Amino acid sequence: MSNVRVLVGTRKGxxxxxxxxxxxxxxVTGPHFGGWEVFHVTGSPADPxxxxxxxxxxxxxxxxxxSDDGGRTWDAVGNEFAYEGETGTHLWYDGTPHPWxxxxxxxxxxxxxxxxxxxxxxxDAALFxxxxxxxxxxxxxxxxRHPTGPQWQPGAGGLCLHTVLLAPNDARRIYTAIxxxxxxxxxxxxxxxxxxNRGLQSEGFLPTPDAEVGHCVHRLAMHxxxxxxxxxxxxxxxxxxxxxxxxxxEISGNLPSDFGFPVEVHAHEPDTVYVVPIKSxxxxxxxxxxxxxxxxxxxxxxxxxxxxxxxxxxxxxxxLRDAMTVDTLDPCGVYFGTTGxxxxxSPDAGDTWTPIVRDLPAVLSVxxxxxx
Amino acid sequence: MxxxxxxxxxxxxxxxxxxxxxxxxxAATQRAVIDALEAAHPVLRGTIRHHATQRRRAYLRxxxxxxxxxxxxxxxxxxxxxxxxxxxxLVVGAMAGG
Numbered sequence: 001m002s003n004v005r006v007l008v009g010t011r012k013g014x015x016x017x018x019x020x021x022x023x024x025x026x027x028v029t030g031p032h033f034g035g036w037e038v039f040h041v042t043g044s045p046a047d048p049x050x051x052x053x054x055x056x057x058x059x060x061x062x063x064x065x066x067s068d069d070g071g072r073t074w075d076a077v078g079n080e081f082a083y084e085g086e087t088g089t090h091l092w093y094d095g096t097p098h099p100w101x102x103x104x105x106x107x108x109x110x111x112x113x114x115x116x117x118x119x120x121x122x123x124d125a126a127l128f129x130x131x132x133x134x135x136x137x138x139x140x141x142x143x144x145r146h147p148t149g150p151q152w153q154p155g156a157g158g159l160c161l162h163t164v165l166l167a168p169n170d171a172r173r174i175y176t177a178i179x180x181x182x183x184x185x186x187x188x189x190x191x192x193x194x195x196x197n198r199g200l201q202s203e204g205f206l207p208t209p210d211a212e213v214g215h216c217v218h219r220l221a222m223h224x225x226x227x228x229x230x231x232x233x234x235x236x237x238x239x240x241x242x243x244x245x246x247x248x249x250e251i252s253g254n255l256p257s258d259f260g261f262p263v264e265v266h267a268h269e270p271d272t273v274y275v276v277p278i279k280s281x282x283x284x285x286x287x288x289x290x291x292x293x294x295x296x297x298x299x300x301x302x303x304x305x306x307x308x309x310x311x312x313x314x315x316x317x318x319x320l321r322d323a324m325t326v327d328t329l330d331p332c333g334v335y336f337g338t339t340g341x342x343x344x345x346s347p348d349a350g351d352t353w354t355p356i357v358r359d360l361p362a363v364l365s366v367x368x369x370x371x372x
Numbered sequence: 373m374x375x376x377x378x379x380x381x382x383x384x385x386x387x388x389x390x391x392x393x394x395x396x397x398x399a400a401t402q403r404a405v406i407d408a409l410e411a412a413h414p415v416l417r418g419t420i421r422h423h424a425t426q427r428r429r430a431y432l433r434x435x436x437x438x439x440x441x442x443x444x445x446x447x448x449x450x451x452x453x454x455x456x457x458x459x460x461x462l463v464v465g466a467m468a469g470g
Contacts, residue, residue, distance in 0.1 A: 035381055059431040059465045060381060060419040076385060076415045080423045102424075 002370055004327050005070065006335055006356065007051065008343055009038035009365035014053055016071040017356050023333050023347040026356045032074060033065065040108050040322055041071075043369045047115035052134060054105035054120070062104050064120075064134050077134035081105070081122055084141040090124065091153040100124045100144065107322060109164035113171070121161035125152060125178040127190065140190035143176060148195065148213045155179035155216050155235075162321055163217070168224040175230070175245065180205075180216035183232065185245050196245030200234060219321045221263045223270035231273050231300070233263040233321070238275055240300050251300025256287045262324035266349060267332040271299035274326075274334060274350060276319040284339075285316035293336070295350050309353035310344065317342070322365035329370055337363025374400060374450075375460040376409055379432075382420070382463070386413045391460060400455045402434060403446040420463060435462040 006017040013031025032038075036055040044050035053065040053074070062081065065074040081102045092098035103123045111117035116133040119140075127140040143161075152159060160179055167173035172189045175196075182197040195213050202216070203209045216235035223229065232239040232248065236259050239248040252258035257277040266272035273296045279287045286292060291310040294303040317340035327333040334346040341360040344353045373393050383390045394408040403426075410417045421428055426446070428434065433442045437451045437459050453459040 057381065058468065059379070059429065060385075061422070061429060062418070063385065063415075079418045082424060 002329055002372060004329065004333060005043070005048075005369045005371060006325075006343065006345070007041040007043065007053075007071065007365075007367045007369070008337055008360065008363060009041045009053070009322075010337075010341070010361040010363050011037050012361035014038040014041050014055070015357070015360060017343065019345075019356075021329055023327075023329075023345055024354075026345075028357055029071070032071070033063075036063070038364065039104065039106050040365045040367075042108050042110060042365075042367045044110040044115040044118070045112040046110070048369050048371055050110070050115040050133075052108045052110060052118055054108055056104040062102075064105065064108075066134050078130065078136045081120070081126075081128055081137050082139070083126060083144065084139040088145075089150055090159060091151060093154060095153075097150070100126070102126075103158065106160045106162045107164055109166060112166060112168060119164045119166070119174075121164050121176060123158045123160040124154075125159045125161040125181060127161060127164065127174075127176055129190070142186070142191050143184060143193045146184070146193050146195075148181070151213060152178065152181040153214065163220045165220055165222050165230075167222075167227045169227050173227075173244075175220055175222075177217040177220050177232075179218065180214060180235070182213045182215040183217050183220060183245055196241075197248070198246065199241075199248030200239065201237070201250075202235070205235070218261045219263050221265050221273070223265040226270045229270065229299075231263045231265060233260050233275055235259065235281060238263065238300065251296070253296070253301035253303055255294055255303050256292075256305075260319075261321040262319055262336065264324050264326055264334070266334075267326045267328045268330060269297070269332075272297050272349070273300060274324065275303075276324065276336065278318060284318040289313055289315050291315040291317065291338075293334070293346075293350055293353075306346075306350040306353070308351065309346075309355075320364055322367075323363050325366050325368045327368045327370045333368065335366050335368055337366040339363065373457045374405055374408075374454060375457055376405060377460045377462045379463060379465040381465070382416060385419065386415050388413060393457075399447075400450045401447045402441065402444065402450065405450065405461055431466045431468055433462075433464045433466055435464055436460070 002021040008015040013034040015030030041053040051067040087100040089097035107121040109119040120128040128137040163177035165175040228244040230241040293306040317338035324336040337343045339362040
């Protein structure tokens, strides 16, 4: 029987949660890197024993940890993220030019083919790549050098590159998303980039609501069998592209709020999509104090609330952009973590939920590995 | 032989005791001490000083002999008591939080 390993990053360390394929009884280990903010922990699709973790502390800066034994032991690897060449400026909150400064890693995206190759999305927004298992990092600088770069401006969480999608059918195609610059695509392995934001509307946030850049994209998701179909949770609006980001249309439909952070796609049904509506950009908790995952089985527009096992009163947690994931078992398992420290699992594609753990530090990221 | 005391998170990260001893060739300055510390324990690179600027991270302080040396020039000589190993050079995490 297969097993699953859930990798959880929190404000005060990382945790590893394991279960067999029934996903009913869980073992919990951690905290790893106790006291450090762990923005992301994720495994290599090419070697599930290879796991990367991004830990950060305001006192000590960025550390990247690597495990080669499935999270039992860890070694710190390279933590030097140097922007390539003249760094230039982006816009600061007040609209003045501000030099690009590395702060931390938000997201790690291992190659599906090579366990030693991994991408890092960082703040201030840039993409880095390591080809030696995280020992050294080199900027994929074409993105930051895009002519619109000097116009990029941070969102409330900083100018962060938080999403990296590697197209499974084309090793040269990469998508990234930056708050608050928007979505970008490269078709030449990162050498050159262009914004892919046509159809996005940021009414009230941008002087030109359909501007080429400046949109606060919160998350992108893709099903590997249909890599030209993308789903997006934006600051407001849930969006879909059927042409690799060339154009987007809104699919918020009957959601109670189209603000939120994560978006995920079912492992076996490319038109089954999950979001967690949040009340508003100033009220980061579920509408009506009810924690509901919404599932669309039609690729958007029509959504159903999934509530069984989730708190339906007095719940005021948030679910952050990297804190939702799916496994590849059948039925598909869905997982998410909250800022209240709960990690919920559904072994039946969202129909029912149970908390794996209830009292972790605020959860920043959740990933899952399906193991043989 | 210079004694250096690290904040606990850095000793855990480097898998070393809180207090370590290092040899410094030439003038015993902050820069020389941190250089030697990083050479002995490369995992500490970037955690005390920024990689690019080599400036002390904002939330760390350097103390010795009851003095705050954080704002001393990196190439200023350390107190004789530190150079002689009678007093440690302290790397301290600043109080921050509520």
